[in-house]
Amino acid sequence: xxxxxxxxxxxxVEGAIVQINCTYQxxxxxxxxxxxxxDGGAPTFLSYNALDGLEETGRFSSFLSRSDSxxxxxxxELQMKDSASYFCAVRVRYSGAGSYxxxxxxxxxxxxxx
Amino acid sequence: EAGxxxxxxxxxxxxxxxVAFWCNPISGHATLYWYQQILGQGPKLLIxxxxxxxxxxxxxxxxxxxxxxLKGVDSTLKIQPAKLxxxxxxxxxSSFKLSPGASEAFFGQGTRLTVV
Numbered sequence: 001x002x003x004x005x006x007x008x009x010x011x012x013v014e015g016a017i018v019q020i021n022c023t024y025q026x027x028x029x030x031x032x033x034x035x036x037x038x039d040g041g042a043p044t045f046l047s048y049n050a051l052d053g054l055e056e057t058g059r060f061s062s063f064l065s066r067s068d069s070x071x072x073x074x075x076x077e078l079q080m081k082d083s084a085s086y087f088c089a090v091r092v093r094y095s096g097a098g099s100y101x102x103x104x105x106x107x108x109x110x111x112x113x114x
Numbered sequence: 115e116a117g118x119x120x121x122x123x124x125x126x127x128x129x130x131x132x133v134a135f136w137c138n139p140i141s142g143h144a145t146l147y148w149y150q151q152i153l154g155q156g157p158k159l160l161i162x163x164x165x166x167x168x169x170x171x172x173x174x175x176x177x178x179x180x181x182x183x184l185k186g187v188d189s190t191l192k193i194q195p196a197k198l199x200x201x202x203x204x205x206x207x208s209s210f211k212l213s214p215g216a217s218e219a220f221f222g223q224g225t226r227l228t229v230v
Contacts (some may be wrong), residue, residue, distance in 0.1 A: 042118075042223050042224060045218035045219070048218060071149070086158070101143065101169075102147070102219055104156035105156050107154075107155070
């Protein structure tokens with residue numbers, strides 16, 4: 001099976017930078033994804049790392065260290081609209097199925113305050 | 115491009131009743147997922163289809179839950195009989211082909227089920 005650990009809640013000030021960490025334990029690991037979910041909304045894709053290093057998409061960046069089974073999501077220039085839950089998710093390959101599973105962590109609730 | 119469509123958006127039923135949810139994935143997406151999301155938790159995979167075949171249903175409570183994907187397009191998830199602990203949001207997602215170089219999973223708005 002898979003297990004993912006991320007902080008349950010984070011609070012940060014508007015305009016600041018926040019980092020949300022994720023550690024995972026799994027076999028057949030292929031990559032780490034990040035999703036954002038506003039209250040009552042659907043999860044939406046933010047980023048994906050298959051290789052070690054940093055991926056940058058606008059104000060959001062994501063990092064992966066495969067040797068440490070660790071990744072993080074970095075949000076810069078925080079805005080009030082960034083208040084949401086953020087989930088890390090591991091992609092694991094199904095043996096012999098030619099398909100991949102997407103398993104989510106429990107999520108980090110980010111509150112951005114003025 | 116139309117997104118993943120789900121219906122109904124909300125459903126309230128009494129325990130021991132049955133309920134069905136419908137999902138229409140994005141056109142051309144071969145992979146379809148049903149997730150259960152209990153309030154305050156992350157989505158938990160119930161079943162994954164590749165075209166009309168089941169790839170993984172290891173976390174589906176098969177004594178009460180069933181799902182099908184006829185013709186590899188639309189899918190239906192059914193609960194019979196429902197229990198109080200089934201109260202959750204049921205999310206359907208689809209992807210063209212979830213692989214390292216392919217697109218991510220796209221989620222529908224979900225069906226919020228309340229069992230009373």
